[in-house]
Amino acid sequence: MRSSNPVFSRRGFSREGHAGFQAGQAQAGNPYAQPQAGNPYAQPQAGNPYAQTQQGAPPAAPPQAGRMTMDDVVSRTALTLGTVVATATVAWITDVGLGLAIFAALVAFGLGLWQSFKAKASPPLILAYAAFEGVFLGAMSNYVNQFAPGAAMQAVLGTMAVFAAVLFLYKTRIIRVNARFTRFAIAAGMGYALLCLVNLGFALFGAGDGWGFRTGGIGILMGIAGILIASLFLALDFKQVEDGIAYGAPREESWLAAFGLTMTLAWIYLEFLRLAWILNSSD
Numbered sequence: 166m167r168s169s170n171p172v173f174s175r176r177g178f179s180r181e182g183h184a185g186f187q188a189g190q191a192q193a194g195n196p197y198a199q200p201q202a203g204n205p206y207a208q209p210q211a212g213n214p215y216a217q218t219q220q221g222a223p224p225a226a227p228p229q230a231g232r233m234t235m236d237d238v239v240s241r242t243a244l245t246l247g248t249v250v251a252t253a254t255v256a257w258i259t260d261v262g263l264g265l266a267i268f269a270a271l272v273a274f275g276l277g278l279w280q281s282f283k284a285k286a287s288p289p290l291i292l293a294y295a296a297f298e299g300v301f302l303g304a305m306s307n308y309v310n311q312f313a314p315g316a317a318m319q320a321v322l323g324t325m326a327v328f329a330a331v332l333f334l335y336k337t338r339i340i341r342v343n344a345r346f347t348r349f350a351i352a353a354g355m356g357y358a359l360l361c362l363v364n365l366g367f368a369l370f371g372a373g374d375g376w377g378f379r380t381g382g383i384g385i386l387m388g389i390a391g392i393l394i395a396s397l398f399l400a401l402d403f404k405q406v407e408d409g410i411a412y413g414a415p416r417e418e419s420w421l422a423a424f425g426l427t428m429t430l431a432w433i434y435l436e437f438l439r440l441a442w443i444l445n446s447s448d
Contacts (some may be wrong), residue, residue, distance in 0.1 A: 231415060232415065232416060233409045233410055233413070233414040233415065233416050233418050233419045233422075234410060234416075234419075235406075237416055237419035238406050238409075238410075238419045238422045238423065240419075241419045241420050241422070241423035242422070242427065244292070244423070245291060245292065245295045245423045245424065245426075245427045246295070246423075246426075246427055246430070248292055248295035248296050249295045249296075249298055249302065249427060249431065250299065251299065252295075252296045252298075252299030252300050252303065253299040253300070253302045253303030253306065254303060255299075255300075255303065256269075256299065256300045256301075256302075256303030256307070257303045257304070257306060257307045260307060261303065261304040261307070263304065263308060265300070265304065266300065266301050266304030266308075267301075269297045269300035269304070270297075270298075270301040272297045273297035273298040273301060276290060276293055276294040276297065277294050277298075277428060280424060285417065286417045286418065286420035286421045286424070287420075288420050291420055291423065291424045291427075294424070294427075295427055298427070298431050302431060302434060302435065302438075305438065306320070306438060309438055309439075309441070309442045312442065312445075313441060313442045313444075314445070315441075315445070316438060316441035316442050316445055319437065319441040320434050320435075320437035320438040320440075320441055321434070323392075323433075323440075323441075324430060324434045324437055327392065327395075327396055327399070327433055328399065330396075331396050331399045331400055331403070334400075335400050335403045335404075340400050342400050342401060342403070342404040346397070346400070347401065349397070350394070350397035350398060350400075350401060353394045353397065354394055354397075357390065357391060357394050360387070381443070384439070384440075384443045385440065385443055385444070388436050388437075388439050388440035388443065389440070391432070391439075392433060392436045392437065392440070395429055395432045395433045395436060396433070398425075398429045398432070399429045399433070401425075402422065402425045402429055405421070405425060406422045
């Protein structure tokens with residue numbers, strides 16, 4: 166069975182072994198295949214009392230130079246999120262207008278798509294995405310905070326709470342990310358994206374004072390739905406990290422893990438910001 170995470174499935178990682186290995190044999194054309202001669206991990210050695218015989222339960226890849234580790238993921242994610250926070254702070258302090266904020270959002274969206282369809286991670290591209298995303302989030306936070314004081318801080322706390330909750334549920338296996346979970350999350354995400362496009366069409370014609378139906382009770386329901394769906398993608402991000410480390414993904418894959426986490430957390434933060442704005446403006 167292939168990895169349930171779409172990123173690693175696209176790159177050839179399978180549940181049967183690391184990076185396309187099956188039962189200790191390298192597939193033809195596998196770029197991560199290791200030479201078999203002298204490799205003590207290629208096949209269970211005779212007399213090894215720890216050799217795994219359970220079908221469908223492959224051991225984690227042995228630590229090797231150039232392989233993805235948790236430290237790599239943490240450091241790359243800290244750098245990427247730090248870039249978002251830094252540019253968001255600058256946009257807040259300089260009071261960036263909505264016009265420039267929308268431009269930054271479009272650029273970030275384009276860079277995100279570009280990286281998503283690239284075969285390999287590009288650190289400059291990911292950091293550029295983070296920089297423009299930060300400008301957009303900082304400008305929007307400043308704008309919303311003028312009408313709903315404290316909304317930005319509420320959104321930050323909400324995002325941190327969701328991250329901690331999903332991480333706890335994932336680590337305790339209350340949430341099990343498998344193929345069915347992945348299909349459901351992707352379908353829900355596509356449905357929500359379509360709903361947002363429809364809302365954008367209504368907003369362009371002036372509905373809801375330019376916000377479409379993202380106001381009032383419907384807006385609150387959409388915000389809650391957006392947070393829940395984004396939480397599903399956050400679980401997929403955790404699965405990506407776990408699979409990458411367990412199956413010996415190349416170190417550069419840690420940039421993709423950081424990219425996915427940053428995109429999802431930015432999504433959650435934006436949904437909380439909208440929700441806080443609606444709730445505060447209705448007081």
